[in-house]
Amino acid sequence: xxxxxxISVRYFFSKKRINVVNIIVFLSILSIGVSTFxxxxxxxxxxxxxxxxxxxxxxxxxxxxISYGNQxxxxxxxxxxxxxxxxxxxxxxxSKTMEKxxxxxxxxxxxxxxxxxxxxxYEKVMKKFKRINLKDKKFDSLNIYVGWFSIIxxxxxxxxxxxxxxxxxxxxxxxxxxxxxxxxxxxxFVKGIFHFSYQMDKQYLFCDLHELQKIMKNKIFHTLEIKxxxxxxxxxxxxxxxNKLGPKFSIITRTEREKFxxxxxxxxxxxxxxxxxxxxxxxxxxxxxxxxxxxxxxxKELFILWSLGFSLYRIKMIFFYMGLMMTLFxxxxxxxxxxxxxxxxxxxxxxxxxxKIPFPVKITGMDLYIIVCVILITGSIxxxxxxxxxxxxxxxx
Numbered sequence: 001x002x003x004x005x006x007i008s009v010r011y012f013f014s015k016k017r018i019n020v021v022n023i024i025v026f027l028s029i030l031s032i033g034v035s036t037f038x039x040x041x042x043x044x045x046x047x048x049x050x051x052x053x054x055x056x057x058x059x060x061x062x063x064x065x066i067s068y069g070n071q072x073x074x075x076x077x078x079x080x081x082x083x084x085x086x087x088x089x090x091x092x093x094x095s096k097t098m099e100k101x102x103x104x105x106x107x108x109x110x111x112x113x114x115x116x117x118x119x120x121x122y123e124k125v126m127k128k129f130k131r132i133n134l135k136d137k138k139f140d141s142l143n144i145y146v147g148w149f150s151i152i153x154x155x156x157x158x159x160x161x162x163x164x165x166x167x168x169x170x171x172x173x174x175x176x177x178x179x180x181x182x183x184x185x186x187x188x189f190v191k192g193i194f195h196f197s198y199q200m201d202k203q204y205l206f207c208d209l210h211e212l213q214k215i216m217k218n219k220i221f222h223t224l225e226i227k228x229x230x231x232x233x234x235x236x237x238x239x240x241x242x243n244k245l246g247p248k249f250s251i252i253t254r255t256e257r258e259k260f261x262x263x264x265x266x267x268x269x270x271x272x273x274x275x276x277x278x279x280x281x282x283x284x285x286x287x288x289x290x291x292x293x294x295x296x297x298x299x300k301e302l303f304i305l306w307s308l309g310f311s312l313y314r315i316k317m318i319f320f321y322m323g324l325m326m327t328l329f330x331x332x333x334x335x336x337x338x339x340x341x342x343x344x345x346x347x348x349x350x351x352x353x354x355x356k357i358p359f360p361v362k363i364t365g366m367d368l369y370i371i372v373c374v375i376l377i378t379g380s381i382x383x384x385x386x387x388x389x390x391x392x393x394x395x396x397x
Contacts, residue, residue, distance in 0.1 A: 004314045007305075008321035011298065021297045025326065028290035031283035032330025033337075036375055039276040040338040043367040046269060048360030053261050059128050059197050061254050062095075062225035063234060066241065069250045075221055084244045085224075090232030093124035096221040098212050102205070104169040104188070115144070115171065115205045117212035117221075125227040126196070131206070133192040141187035142169065142211055145194040147201025171215065186215055198356070277374065284382040291323050291386040302390070316387040323383025324376070331375040339363065 066085075068075060075081065085091060098117040103110070123129050131145055170183040194206050213219050228237055234253050241251050295302070302315055342361045345351055349358035 004317040005321050008318045008325065011294070011318070012322055012325050021293050024286070024293055025290045028286040029326050029330040029333070031286045032280070032327055032375065032379065033334040035276065035280045035283050036331045036334025036371060037338045038279070038334075039272075039374070040335055040367065040371050041341065042272060042276075043269075043371065044338065044342045044361045044363055045359065046265065046272070047362040047364050047367055050262075050265060051362045052360045053258060053265075057254050057258050059126075060200060061257055062125050063228045063254050064226040064238060064241070065252045066224040066226065066245070067222060067250050067252075069248055075224065081224065081245070085226070085241065088237065088240055088244075090229050090237050091226055092229055093121050093227045095119050095122040095125040095225050096209055096223075097122065097225055098209060098216075098220070098222045100212070101172040102169050103172075103183070104167055113205055114203060115169075115207060115212070117207050117209040119209045122225070125225050129194065129196045131192055131194045135191060141189045142207055142215065143191035144188050145192050145206040146190055147204065148193055148195040149198050149201035151193070173216070184215065273374070277378065280375065280378045281382075284378060287323060287326060287379060287382050288386045290326065291319050291383060292389065294322060295319055295390060312390065316390050319387060319390070320383050323386060324380060327376060327379025327383070331372060331379075335368070335371065 066075075066081075082094075085094065096119050100115045100117075101112070102115045103112050118129075123131070167188050169186055169188045171186060173184050195201065196204070209221060213221070228234060234255060238251055238253050241249075245251070305315060306312070342363055345359060345361050346363075351359040353359055
């Protein structure tokens with residue numbers, strides 16, 4: 001076995017004249033390299049999309065959200081719910097929130113947006129959320145916070161803030177019976193600016209929860225948003241909350257929000273594997289042809305080895321090792337170029353989906369392991385089946 005490997009290495013790395021055999025071997029390695037490059041690049045992109053999605057959900061959604069199963073009902077703030085979850089280990093912070101659809105009109109501009117009332121603990125639950133007060137004075141009107149990335153969009157609102165002119169806002173109040181839904185008119189005043197993320201800054205206005213509760217004339221909130229410890233098991237905490245609170249509450253974890261996306265992503269990955277395995281099998285014909293032509297090129301040397309007592313099995317292993325080396329070199333070269341391009345994209349953001357969102361890539365050990373396994377296993381199978389003709393070639397020499 002060691003002798004067969006040594007001979008295959010000598011055949012592979014020895015200086016050869018440029019002929020058809022060398023060209024075919026080079027094309028075989030090149031085709032495997034291109035297949036590996038394509039597979040690894042797309043897998044790195046899929047991993048980048050998965051990582052981007054995780055960051056999106058981590059920024060925009062709390063670890064656990066508790067609400068009534070019936071979305072038209074409200075949670076009554078009687079402190080019973082808080083007492084049940086207050087001393088559960090693993091819970092870092094929790095915040096009461098309320099969300100309303102609102103509409104306001106100013107200087108021939110119409111705005112439809114969401115208004116979210118939050119308490120003082122919200123910044124502990126959502127670490128990216130920050131508020132800046134432009135004025136400490138509280139007015140009789142509803143004091144709101146405008147998103148940092150929507151300053152230009154809401155320039156008329158900020159202008160009214162400078163002039164101390166309150167605006168009128170319409171808050172949609174949905175009752176259990178849809179026929180009772182109506183708009184409540186309320187004056188608002190821009191108290192400050194908040195920064196969350198580009199999407200949230202554009203879609204939301206924020207205010208203090210107690211001010212919104214005062215408008216609704218009821219001490220209620222819609223959801224309880226929970227931040228858990230980084231090392232805590234989110235599924236175990238959900239099971240504890242379900243046991244404590246009962247079936248009437250809807251408890252959703254952040255991972256469950258991501259579930260549908262991961263199902264789609266994993267399904268696409270499976271089809272991707274099948275597609276590229278088919279592609280590798282097609283390019284494997286080049287490897288099969290290259291090994292067969294190498295056998296014809298070395299037939300005199302093989303016959304001499306056989307005459308000297310080399311077993312047929314050991315002769316076959318020479319070309320099996322050569323097939324593996326061609327596969328390995330093609331695989332490593334494709335991975336190298338894919339790795340370099342991915343690193344360049346990750347650092348310099350050359351390719352972009354939009355002007356502000358670069359094409360995501362992420363190099364993971366699992367992807368590298370899968371790529372190497374798929375390429376080497378496919379190359380080994382093709383190399384093995386290319387050895388069957390050696391019997392006839394030596395016996396009928």
